[in-house]
């Protein structure tokens with residue numbers, strides 16, 4: 123990793139036990155103009171274009187469930203809590219935080235929020251931005267501030283939560299989060315359908331998305347030009363789940379071969395893509411109907427390995443392997459295609475040796491960037507937080 | 516209505532302002548030549564009033580940008596206005612300036628069925644969007660009770676909700692793109708038809724900003740498939756306590772209905788007189804609950820809800836058998852505010868939120884406040900998400916101070932219960948002085964940073980959301996006493 127400097131002894135690692143200490147660390151770092159990396163479970167260190175920092179602030183001591191009122195369907199949790207730990211605690215009360223992020227064993231709540239990390243379940247339950255209702259954060263001026271609250275509906279003042287989601291630690295250090303939680307589904311069922319053409323897989327997914335079936339996952343897995351699979355997960359009340367799967371089977375059967383069965387393992391594997399750090403991984407967010415064209419272009423790229431998409435939300439990940447020139451060309455092409463399709467994309471992973479040749483955000487031309495920079499200045503005027511991690515910093 | 520004392524800003528006013536605007540945009544887009552024409556723009560759905568210095572009716576984004584540049588250059592506040600149904604004085608020019616009415620920017624620009632998105636102008640009326648989407652089996656989820664009048668621009672500015680946002684999310688959960696004009700005239704496009712963008716979620720920060728970060732000139736929203744079927748249940752209880760206990764029990768049982776609305780006896784009387792929805796008049800509390808989605812299993816869900824209501828003492832249980840019957844039940848709920856005219860000449864609606872488990876005790880506090888002040892208070896609200904709407908009834912503007920006091924006591928109880936000052940109506944100029952009840956100075960400073968980044972000149976709808984020294988001094992004295 124290019125972050126090697128952070129692995130050496132010269133880098134100071136700090137593990138504050140509460141928000142106050144965290145803010146003090148940030149204030150001192152700001153005064154000393156020391157740069158700070160924020161680390162939760164360390165599952166997303168490759169994201170963005172991070173540069174070595176003087177300090178590493180680890181959030182793992184900011185853990186634990188602060189408050190869970192099952193009857194209110196809300197939970198407040200320290201940012202350093204591992205997702206799995208929260209999931210288990212909620213399950214004991216018959217509830218869940220309806221996110222299914224990758225690396226759920228190691229990933230922390232703060233990291234999931236900061237990276238806006240979501241899985242396929244956002245199709246039914248929404249993503250981080252739909253479930254997070256409150257945050258506490260430590261700021262570089264040494265203050266601790268709260269945004270939102272602990273009730274599920276709240277429009278008092280600006281929704282600063284939204285700015286922290288996907289900010290990758292560049293605005294503030296998230297120390298605590300409050301979420302809406304959901305009762306565990308009574309019933310679950312799955313379906314897998316195989317197609318010869320990408321267009322057929324997407325057409326089937328679109329048919330389902332157009333009904334009120336509200337599947338809990340509508341994932342598409344492309345492994346070669348002629349090998350596409352649609353993975354459908356339905357959750358909820360038994361009768362509705364049965365019917366949702368029947369709808370999906372109908373939609374798929376016109377063009378492919380459908381088979382009912384457990385899809386848990388299949389979805390887990392798709393979420394964790396890719397296993398290797400060798401290739402390039404591009405993540406695009408697209409208007410739903412543009413996914414077919416994007417996928418058809420992607421599968422023709424030299425070095426195309428795999429495409430995984432959350433077809434309901436238009437989130438597509440493409441993995442490419444090959445020599446350096448192949449990787450550079452594919453990354454450029456995918457970033458450009460996403461834009462032509464009316465969406466945006468970033469390179470989530472590339473080999474370290476290509477960091478200079480493959481920019482995480484291409485030309486970095488993001489709409490509203492000047493406003494984002496103003497926000498960054500208002501929160502972190504000296505730019506000490508997570509340099510290079512986000513397109514803004 | 517009370518004319519609120521305006522804290523006027525520097526910047527041009529009067530003749531020079533009107534003349535400048537007419538030169539900029541032409542006479543057909545400017546109101547203010549005759550001061551009496553401004554009167555209808557001095558109030559909204561709340562109780563405060565203030566007369567604008569001028570009103571502008573832009574035709575397009577270019578007009579809005581030109582206007583904003585002009586106002587910026589001359590130090591004139593700019594106050595966006597949709598249909599004026601807002602319930603927190605958001606569209607009232609409390610510091611003077613130009614009101615921008617979006618009445619002429621009310622078109623659906625694109626119905627993108629393939630992507631399940633619509634691109635609309637901010638002046639579009641909420642219901643018109645769902646009506647236009649219905650032939651495609653789609654709808655726009657947020658359904659404020661004012662949906663026949665309120666605009667998408669207003670919905671975005673207030674992050675509006677409605678009965679059916681309990682299960683499917685409020686406005687912010689359904690916006691994927693915005694075009695905004697900053698107070699210096701810069702046009703910024705944010706997002707589009709995709710769900711995520713790169714960088715910070717500026718759309719998320721903008722939705723609910725009440726016109727204080729800039730003006731929305733175009734909105735891209737998600738459209739959602741219409742449910743295949745619905746079951747709508749009316750449950751009548753002898754007391755509000757039982758009705759609210761049922762709400763908690765339904766939520767706690769793991770059911771997630773599409774809507775759970777509550778209404779007390781006073782509200783029921785008004786609604787029955789005005790709409791004739793068929794609500795039993797002798798009930799202490801009435802619950803409206805709806806489940807929807809795929810047809811399968813809906814009857815079973817409805818039966819479970821009915822069983823919970825019965826266990827909690829429901830005396831009447833009715834399931835709508837026809838579409839017409841369902842629509843009548845909802846017409847009663849959606850017409851409830853308007854029906855208050857049957858009970859009193861005026862009402863002041865509050866909008867506090869509480870954790871759902873606190874419903875019974877906070878409702879008791881509301882009735883104590885009512886007794887203490889000798890003011891009748893009707894309750895009709897989004898119980899499923901703990902969003903109270905106590906309607907304080909009064910007949911005489913001289914009572915207004917007492918009415919405000921009662922409202923403040925209710926809000927204080929909501930905040931003390933761990934809730935919020937507002938769930939959907941916004942802070943506006945009505946609750947900005949109360950913000951310190953809910954937020955510490957550091958929390959407000961966090962919001963200030965956002966304001967400064969978008970609107971450094973503080974010309975976008977000034978005097979809203981944040982406590983202002985001039986108007987809040989009195990409240991602060993009050994609070995520290």
Ligand SMILES: Cc1cc2nc3c(=O)[nH]c(=O)nc-3n(C[C@H](O)[C@H](O)[C@H](O)COP(=O)(O)OP(=O)(O)OC[C@H]3O[C@@H](n4cnc5c(N)ncnc54)[C@H](O)[C@@H]3O)c2cc1C
Nearest residue numbers: 597598599600601605660666668669672675676726731939
């Ligand atoms: C009878 C009744 C029932 C209601 N029921 C509900 C309900 O169920 N749920 C709910 O959430 N609300 C409800 N409301 C409140 C109100 O209807 C909503 O807040 C609505 O969204 C306001 O829309 P409007 O077009 O009337 O906006 P206005 O009142 O004109 O303005 C509201 C705010 O939006 C700003 N604004 C307007 N247009 C723009 C723009 N283009 N760009 C930037 N800012 C803009 C204004 O400056 C102001 O701050 C109800 C109101 C009434 C009178």
